[in-house]
Amino acid sequence: MADWTLKVVKPENFRGTANILSNGGKNPLTAMFGRDETENPAVKGYAIYAVFENLAEHKMEAVKAVFGEGESLCYESLTSVLPAAAWYEREIQDMFGIVPQGHPDPRPLVLHDTFPEGFYPLRKSVEKDADVHGSRRMDMSVARGEGVYEVPVGPIHAGIIEPGHFRFSQAGESMLQLDARLFYTHRGLEKIMEGKTPDEALPVVERICGACSVANTWSFCQAVEKIAGVKISRRAEIIRTLLMEIERITNHVGDLGNIPAGVGFNPAISLGGRTKEMLMRLQERMAGNRFLRGVIVPGGVRQDISSALCKDIADIMDKTEVSVNDLTEMFAQQANFQNRVRTTGIVRKETAVDLAMVGVGARASGFAHDSRKDFAYGLYPELDFNMVTEKTGDVAARLAVRIAELTESFKLVRQLIGMLQNDKSNDAVNLTCQIDWSKVSGDDWGLSESARGSNFQFVALQDGKIDRIFVRSASYPNWPAVTIAVQGDIIPDFPLINKSFELCYACIDR
Amino acid sequence: MFKVIERLLGDKIATEKISLTGSERFRGKITGSCTAAMGAACAKACPVGAFAAANNEQGYAIDYKKCIFCGRCVERAMGSLHHSREEAMPVITEEAAEVTAEVIRQKLGRSLHVRHLDAGSCNACDFEMGAMSNPLYDLHRYGVHVDASPRHADLLMVTGVVTRNLEQALRMSYEAMPEPRLVMACGACAAGGETYGASYAIVGAADQVVPVDIYIPGCPPRPSAMIAGLLAAADMLAERM
Numbered sequence: 001m002a003d004w005t006l007k008v009v010k011p012e013n014f015r016g017t018a019n020i021l022s023n024g025g026k027n028p029l030t031a032m033f034g035r036d037e038t039e040n041p042a043v044k045g046y047a048i049y050a051v052f053e054n055l056a057e058h059k060m061e062a063v064k065a066v067f068g069e070g071e072s073l074c075y076e077s078l079t080s081v082l083p084a085a086a087w088y089e090r091e092i093q094d095m096f097g098i099v100p101q102g103h104p105d106p107r108p109l110v111l112h113d114t115f116p117e118g119f120y121p122l123r124k125s126v127e128k129d130a131d132v133h134g135s136r137r138m139d140m141s142v143a144r145g146e147g148v149y150e151v152p153v154g155p156i157h158a159g160i161i162e163p164g165h166f167r168f169s170q171a172g173e174s175m176l177q178l179d180a181r182l183f184y185t186h187r188g189l190e191k192i193m194e195g196k197t198p199d200e201a202l203p204v205v206e207r208i209c210g211a212c213s214v215a216n217t218w219s220f221c222q223a224v225e226k227i228a229g230v231k232i233s234r235r236a237e238i239i240r241t242l243l244m245e246i247e248r249i250t251n252h253v254g255d256l257g258n259i260p261a262g263v264g265f266n267p268a269i270s271l272g273g274r275t276k277e278m279l280m281r282l283q284e285r286m287a288g289n290r291f292l293r294g295v296i297v298p299g300g301v302r303q304d305i306s307s308a309l310c311k312d313i314a315d316i317m318d319k320t321e322v323s324v325n326d327l328t329e330m331f332a333q334q335a336n337f338q339n340r341v342r343t344t345g346i347v348r349k350e351t352a353v354d355l356a357m358v359g360v361g362a363r364a365s366g367f368a369h370d371s372r373k374d375f376a377y378g379l380y381p382e383l384d385f386n387m388v389t390e391k392t393g394d395v396a397a398r399l400a401v402r403i404a405e406l407t408e409s410f411k412l413v414r415q416l417i418g419m420l421q422n423d424k425s426n427d428a429v430n431l432t433c434q435i436d437w438s439k440v441s442g443d444d445w446g447l448s449e450s451a452r453g454s455n456f457q458f459v460a461l462q463d464g465k466i467d468r469i470f471v472r473s474a475s476y477p478n479w480p481a482v483t484i485a486v487q488g489d490i491i492p493d494f495p496l497i498n499k500s501f502e503l504c505y506a507c508i509d510r
Numbered sequence: 511m512f513k514v515i516e517r518l519l520g521d522k523i524a525t526e527k528i529s530l531t532g533s534e535r536f537r538g539k540i541t542g543s544c545t546a547a548m549g550a551a552c553a554k555a556c557p558v559g560a561f562a563a564a565n566n567e568q569g570y571a572i573d574y575k576k577c578i579f580c581g582r583c584v585e586r587a588m589g590s591l592h593h594s595r596e597e598a599m600p601v602i603t604e605e606a607a608e609v610t611a612e613v614i615r616q617k618l619g620r621s622l623h624v625r626h627l628d629a630g631s632c633n634a635c636d637f638e639m640g641a642m643s644n645p646l647y648d649l650h651r652y653g654v655h656v657d658a659s660p661r662h663a664d665l666l667m668v669t670g671v672v673t674r675n676l677e678q679a680l681r682m683s684y685e686a687m688p689e690p691r692l693v694m695a696c697g698a699c700a701a702g703g704e705t706y707g708a709s710y711a712i713v714g715a716a717d718q719v720v721p722v723d724i725y726i727p728g729c730p731p732r733p734s735a736m737i738a739g740l741l742a743a744a745d746m747l748a749e750r751m
Contacts, residue, residue: 126710156627159656163676184675185628185673186711187706187712188712189709191709207634210635211634213634254637273641274524274645276644284533285534287535289729290638290730291637294537326513330514333511333513334511506633
C-alpha cells in the first residue's frame with residue numbers, strides 16, 4: 001500500500017479529479033509522470049499520474065488515469081488551470097506519446113532535433129540503447145514586433161556552466177521574453193535504471209546530479225525502503241540527516257560565493273570559494289568522496305561518523321559560521337552590491353504558488369514550502385529549526401533566505417552531532433540491514449529537501465527489479481520561474497538572476 | 511567596506527601546494543592482490559566494467575578511465591583489496607605512459623588556454639573545475655586560463671558522457687579550435703563512458719566523437735588531479751608547437 005491516497009480514473013475524468021485534488025491551487029502539484037503498463041495484465045496500457053501535496057494535512061494525494069489496450073492516448077490538458085503542469089505534460093508527450101489536448105505550448109521538451117518523430121523512449125517496446133536518428137522540429141518561442149530583436153545564447157556558455165540554450169527577445173535593453181531550451185544533458189537515466197535492482201541502480205541515482213547526491217539518494221532509498229517495508233536504524237537515520245545538512249551548507253555557501261560572481265564582487269567570491277573548499281574537504285573526510293557519494297545505501301548507511309570526526313565537523317562549522325557572518329556583513333556594507341540585487345529578478349508569491357515552486361525559490365517569494373517541515377522524514381520531526389521565508393522575491397530575498405537557512409542548518413548540525421555522540425545504542429555495528437530484493441514488489445515515493453528544494457522520486461518495483469523510476473528534482477518546477485523573473489530586467493542581470501536560483505540542469509535533464 | 515578590508519588583510523594567502531593524496535577515507539587507487547575467484551566476483555560487482563580479473567601479479571586489472579571509485583570491488587574482496595589515498599594519475603595517449611610527479615612540480619614558463627565543455631555531466635566535474643580557481647588551488651599561478659571561446663583555446667576540457675543532444679556542440683567546439691589543439695576527457699563519464707551504461711540518449715565517451723589526448727580518472731576527479739592533467743597538457747602542447 002503506497003504512502004498516498006490514489007484515485008484511479010478514466011482519462012476523461014483526469015482533469016476534473018486533478019482539479020479537485022489541487023483544491024483551488026492550495027495543494028501544489030508535486031509531479032506528473034507517465035508509465036508503461038502494457039505488460040501488466042490488469043492494465044495492458046499506459047497510465048499517467050498527477051501527485052499533489054496536501055499541505056494542510058501533510059500527505060500526498062494522487063490521481064492516476066489509465067489508458068487501456070487500444071484506447072486513444074489523449075486527455076484534456078491540465079495546464080490552462082494548473083500552470084505547474086506545463087512541463088510535465090510536454091515531457092510525458094515526448095516520452096510516452098500521450099497527448100495533452102489543448103496544451104498551450106505542445107512543443108517537444110526533452111528530445112532534441114536529432115530524434116525522429118514518433119519515438120517514445122520510455123515505452124517498454126523501445127530498446128534501452130535504441131540507435132535512432134531523424135529530425136524533429138524544435139522551434140524557439142520568440143516575441144515579434146517592431147524594434148524587437150533576438151539574442152541567442154548557448155548551449156555552450158562562456159564560463160564553466162552546464163549547457164542550455166537561451167533566446168532573449170529584447171525590446172531596447174529590457175528582456176521582453178526568455179525562452180530556454182534545456183535537456184541537453186538528457187542521458188535517459190530513468191530508462192537506464194529499468195530492470196535493475198535498487199542496489200544496481202544506486203550508482204546511477206548517486207550520479208543524477210553532483211550537487212544533490214545525498215538528496216537524490218535519500219529520496220530513492222526512502223521509496224524502496226517503504227516498498228520493502230524496512231525501517232532503518234536510528235543511528236543510520238541520524239547520519240543521513242547530518243549528511244543532508246552538510247550538503248545543504250556546502251551548496252548554500254557555494255551560492256554565497258557564486259552569486260557575487262554575477263556582479264564581479266571579487267573579495268566575496270574568493271571568501272565564498274575558500275569556505276566552500278573547506279566544506280568539500282570535510283565531505284571527503286566524512287564519505288571518502290568530495291560529493292558525499294557512497295554512504296547512503298538502501299537499508300541504511302555504509303559508513304559511521306566517529307566521535308573524533310564529529311569534533312572535526314563541529315570545528316569546521318564554527319569556522320564556516322564566521323565566514324558566513326563576514327560575507328553577510330560584506331554584502332550589507334556594499335551599496336553597489338545591494339543596488340544590483342534589490343528589485344532584480346522578482347517572482348511574486350502568486351507566481352510561485354501557480355508554478356508550485358519549491359525550496360529557496362519558493363520561500364524567497366513568501367511561499368512557505370519546506371519538505372523538512374511538510375513531510376516528517378529522517379530525524380527532522382525531533383529537531384529544532386525554523387523555516388525561513390522572505391517576501392520580496394528578488395535576488396536579495398533569495399540571498400537572504402540562504403543566509404538565514406545557514407544559521408538554521410548550523411543549529412541542526414550541532415544537534416545531530418550531539419545525538420551521535422550521545423548515542424549509546426550498538427547501532428554502529430548494524431548501520432545497514434540486508435534486503436532480499438527478489439521478493440519485493442510495489443510502488444512508492446520518496447521525498448527529501450535538497451539545498452534547492454524538494455527532490456521527489458517515484459519508484460515501482462517488480463520482483464525486486466525497477467519497473468519505473470521517475471525523478472523530479474527541485475530545479476524542475478523552479479526553472480519556468482526564471483523565465484518569468486527576468487522579464488523587464490536587462491541581459492547583464494541574467495547571470496545574477498540565474499545564479500540566485502542556482503538551478504541544476506543535470507537533475508532536470510536526467 | 512571595512513569588513514572587506516578586514517577579511518582581505520586577515521585571511522592572507524590561502525594558496526597551497528597541490529597534494530595528490532586524499533584524507534583517510536578517500537577512495538583512491540586500489541591496492542592489494544586477490545585470487546582469481548575473488549577477482550571474478552569483484553568484476554561482477556563493478557557497475558561500470560572497470561574491474562577485470564587478470565593473470566598478473568595482483569590478479570586483477572582496473573581501467574581507471576572507467577572507474578567511478580564506488581568501492582564495490584573493495585567491499586567484495588573483504589580485506590584483500592584496499593583503497594589507497596593516492597589519486598589515480600592522468601592517462602596520456604601519445605607521448606608518455608604516465609605523468610610523473612616531477613612534471614607536476616615543474617614550473618611552467620608557458621600558458622595554456624582551456625575551453626570547458628559539459629557534454630552531459632552530472633555537474634560534479636564542473637563544480638570541481640570551478641574549484642580549481644578558488645584561492646587554495648589558484649589555477650592562474652600555473653599560467654592556465656579558462657577561456658570563453660573555443661577559438662582562443664589550446665585545450666578542450668570535456669566533462670560528462672556525450673549525450674545525443676550535445677554531440678553536435680562537442681564536434682563544433684572542437685572544429686572551432688585552432689591547431690595545435692588538445693582534448694582532455696575529464697572524469698569517468700568523458701574518459702570511460704560507462705558510468706551510466708548505454709542508452710538511447712548517450713553517444714559514449716568523448717573519444718567516440720573527437721580525438722582525446724588526456725584522460726583524467728575520477729568521479730569526479732579532485733581539482734588536484736585536474737591540475738596535474740592540465741600541467742601535463744601544457745608540456746604536450748609545448749612539444750607540438
